[in-house]
Amino acid sequence: MKRILFFAVVVVVGLLSLTLNSCKKQTPDTETQSSVDNTVCEGEFNKSLPVINSITIKEQGVKDNRTAGPTVTIDSSHMGASGFPKTMYIDFGTTGIEDSLDHKVRKGQMVVKFYNYWHIAGATAVVQLYDFKVANSQGANFVQYSVDSIIIIHNGPGSFTHNVIGGHCVASDYTLDWSSNRTVTQTEGMTTLTPFDDVFSATGTSKGKDRNGKAYTVTIKSPIIKRATCSWMESGILDITPEGMSARTIDYGSGTCDNKASITIDGNTFTFNMN
Numbered sequence: 001m002k003r004i005l006f007f008a009v010v011v012v013v014g015l016l017s018l019t020l021n022s023c024k025k026q027t028p029d030t031e032t033q034s035s036v037d038n039t040v041c042e043g044e045f046n047k048s049l050p051v052i053n054s055i056t057i058k059e060q061g062v063k064d065n066r067t068a069g070p071t072v073t074i075d076s077s078h079m080g081a082s083g084f085p086k087t088m089y090i091d092f093g094t095t096g097i098e099d100s101l102d103h104k105v106r107k108g109q110m111v112v113k114f115y116n117y118w119h120i121a122g123a124t125a126v127v128q129l130y131d132f133k134v135a136n137s138q139g140a141n142f143v144q145y146s147v148d149s150i151i152i153i154h155n156g157p158g159s160f161t162h163n164v165i166g167g168h169c170v171a172s173d174y175t176l177d178w179s180s181n182r183t184v185t186q187t188e189g190m191t192t193l194t195p196f197d198d199v200f201s202a203t204g205t206s207k208g209k210d211r212n213g214k215a216y217t218v219t220i221k222s223p224i225i226k227r228a229t230c231s232w233m234e235s236g237i238l239d240i241t242p243e244g245m246s247a248r249t250i251d252y253g254s255g256t257c258d259n260k261a262s263i264t265i266d267g268n269t270f271t272f273n274m275n
Contacts, residue, residue: 001255001272005224006050009080010247011214012031012091015208023053026265027269029182029245029246029248029265029266030268030269030270031242031245031246031248031265031266032263032272033128033209033210033211033212033214034208034216034240034242035240035250035261035263035272036210036229036246036272036274037169037174037176037208037210038178038206038208038210038216038218039232039233039261040143040148040169040176040225041145041167041169041178041208041220041272042180042233043226043231043232043233043274044134044143044145044169045145045147045150045178045180046180046182046184046200046202046224047102047224047226048110048150048152049152049160049162049184049200049224050198050228051090051110051111052088052090052110052112052125052127052146052152052198053118053160053186053198053203054195054198054228055069055070055072055090055195056088056114056118058205059083060107061142061215064104067071069099069100070092070093070097070106070110070153071089071090071093072088072090072091073085073091074087074088074089074090075085075088075089080145083118084114084115084116085114085115086113086114086116087111087112087113087114087134088111088196089109089110089111090109090110090111090275091109091111091113091211092106092108092114092132092191093106093107094107094108094157094202095107096133096135098272099165100198101195101228101229101232102117102228102229102230102233103231104134104135104136104258105134105135105142106132106133106134106135107132107133107142108129108130108131108132108133109129109130109131109132109237110127110128110129110130110132111127111128111130112124112125112127113126113128114124115129119154119209120147120154121154121155121156122153122154122155123153123154124151124152124153124154125151125152125153126149126151126152126162127147127149127151127152127209128147128149128150129147129150131144132144132145133145136184136231139182141171142171143169143170143171144168144169144170145167145168145170146167146168146206147164147165147166147167147168148165148166148167149165149166150162150163150164150165150167151165156197157190158185158186158187158190159183159184159185159186160183160184160185160186161182161184161246162180162182162184162202163179163180163181163182164178164206165179166178166179167179167180167208173211174211175211176208176210176211177208177209178206178207178208178274179206179207179208180204180205180206180207180218181204181205181206182202182204182205182206182220183202183204184201185200185201185202185223186198186199186200186201187199187200187225189228192221194252195228197228198227199225199227200222200225200226200228200230201223201224201225201226201261202223202226203220203223203224203237204215204220205218205219205220206218208241213216213241214243215242215243216240216241216243217240217241217242217244218238218239218240218241219238219239220236220238221235221237221238221239222235222236222239223236224236224238224252225252225255227257229257229264230257231257231259232252232257232258232259232274233252233261233274234252234253234255235252235253235255236251236254236256237249237251237252237254238250238251246265246266248264249262249264249265250263251263251264256262259273259274260272260273260274261273261274
């Protein structure tokens with residue numbers, strides 16, 4: 001009788017536990033902070049190549065006809081016997097200039113050191129940022145961007161290696177870390193002197209820390225497309241994996257210039273706004 005009662009109690013406890021567990025609803029993973037913060041750094045750091053490429057002196061002249069833009073000067077005072085390195089200062093001033101390409105307001109300096117003529121395959125440029133800040137067209141909510149260095153290698157016609165080392169994106173209420181290893185291809189605008197028709201495609205990886213200190217990694221699954229005249233990524237798909245969490249897929253869309261992107265986590269899709 002005691003044995004029968006014991007087994008009966010075990011069965012009842014087991015059924016009760018099963019019932020309670022089945023009643024618990026699993027909370028869906030809706031964490032998007034890493035994805036949102038990645039776009040803050042992604043967009044502007046990747047902008048450095050189009051900016052430099054559009055105003056660098058080439059054999060056919062200066063590829064820049066913006067109605068408003070930075071002051072560009074070349075300093076050759078420290079060059080060696082080969083004529084290099086040469087340093088280019090791209091100065092947006094201290095009050096900020098609204099770029100007529102993407103209508104963002106930038107201030108501070110990009111300083112670019114060239115180690116060969118830019119049209120030659122294998123030419124390398126090393127970029128530093130000094131008090132470099134970016135905001136929307138109203139000049140509000142500036143984000144400061146700094147790096148240990150950005151290394152750009154001109155691999156050949158329209159092909160570049162673009163590495164961001166030790167990047168930081170700092171606003172009044174957050175600090176983000178970001179670095180990347182990318183291959184960037186210019187897909188449109190190579191045969192004209194205007195930067196307004198330039199389009200770039202990027203593949204590769206990156207990593208960072210969001211504003212909560214959570215580390216994440218990024219792998220581009222479908223090339224990210226960035227048009228010079230658009231403030232945001234227009235298309236492309238990447239996977240972001242925050243530390244200790246499942247991968248989430250970011251889809252920048254099908255080519256429309258807007259600040260909308262979608263994120264899919266464990267089969268659930270949400271929409272978020274890019275900075």
